[in-house]
């Protein structure tokens with residue numbers, strides 16, 4: 001990258017810029033100690049894996065692959081358990097098979113996992129019953145319970161988060177290397193929900209076709225599908241806590257540049273994407289492919305300037321533009337952004353995040369509800385944004401090369417709608433997210449079937 005190469009950029013050069021969304025760590029020495037430990041730990045990923053992902057993303061930008069990017073809004077330390085991790089891989093794998101079937105393209109799987117422990121917050125504080133405390137900023141920083149003790153930022157949590165990232169990734173790599181085969185086969189999928197959909201017959205036909213396709217390939221090759229083709233998963237998280245990101249930013253023997261070795265694919269959040277500020281400065285200098293969240297607040301000029309700054313050499317695979325507009329705004333907001341980037345001739349990958357522009361706050365009144373407002377999203381709005389995204393890109397002659405979801409393989413009730421028709425009053429039943437609402441297993445699989453059908 002130009003900045004790194006010119007010698008102006010260092011993993012610490014962001015410190016001279018305005019920086020947003022960093023916690024007010026109470027003890028500088030404790031923070032320095034935690035960062036020194038993390039800097040001395042082995043990395044979580046390798047530069048070779050990062051380069052491989054960048055090449056695959058470049059292929060997706062050319063329409064040759066499709067990106068499935070998904071996972072929790074915020075991972076929790078408590079979620080670092082075998083069942084949750086397996087369920088997360090299972091839903092991503094099953095969705096990817098459905099999307100492969102629909103798109104006839106190889107699907108790149110990137111999890112929002114193994115490090116998605118820090119959250120940007122719109123409000124610095126939260127008030128309940130007249131008491132005001134600092135907001136929860138993710139398990140890397142503080143804890144979600146509403147007490148002043150829990151909400152105090154604690155740098156030791158950064159070390160705990162790094163360890164859990166390593167535990168998660170270790171288990172993901174072990175599952176990928178063996179014992180994962182059954183998850184390929186639709187006979188093993190939980191499809192009881194399908195009967196509740198008016199599209200039941202069509203869903204069943206698609207799932208049967210996927211199963212037959214796998215059997216056909218296995219018969220031809222004489223081995224199980226997972227042995228033919230390694231199932232890769234890449235990791236990603238929002239590049240938010242710059243002290244932490246910088247602590248794992250390294251040089252690698254016999255390669256040029258600096259690499260963030262805590263994740264394959266860091267992304268720039270919508271709240272920190274200011275051109276002259278610290279997050280953009282940090283991301284300028286690393287070799288990883290990066291995602292940029294594009295919100296209704298992003299103007300065409302902003303976006304073009306960001307692209308030039310973060311990718312001065314127009315490297316294929318370097319930039320993924322993740323638009324998150326909302327079903328009611330995408331038709332107006334997206335086309336001018338596509339035009340502006342197209343005029344630059346840059347090889348970007350366009351991805352739709354249909355979650356973050358469709359968040360609503362409701363106060364459920366059903367059985368278990370606490371009477372407190374909670375965030376939710378409607379399945380129909382998520383789908384409507386995605387469908388428009390496909391249409392808008394097709395009309396512009398650009399490629400929608402991927403989708404970005406907040407989802408879980410667990411049976412939560414955080415988003416409404418879908419085949420089972422969850423309502424606001426069902427939300428209290430199993431609402432576990434500490435931040436944004438996720439599609440549950442059934443809703444996520446149904447969404448993949450609907451997207452595949454659309455393709």
Ligand code: PEP
Pocket residue numbers: 073120268269270271293294295324356436
């Ligand atoms: C997120 O992806 O969880 C997020 C906070 O998104 P955005 O920056 O687009 O609001």
Ligand code: CO
Pocket residue numbers: 073074356406435436
């Ligand atoms: Co979120």
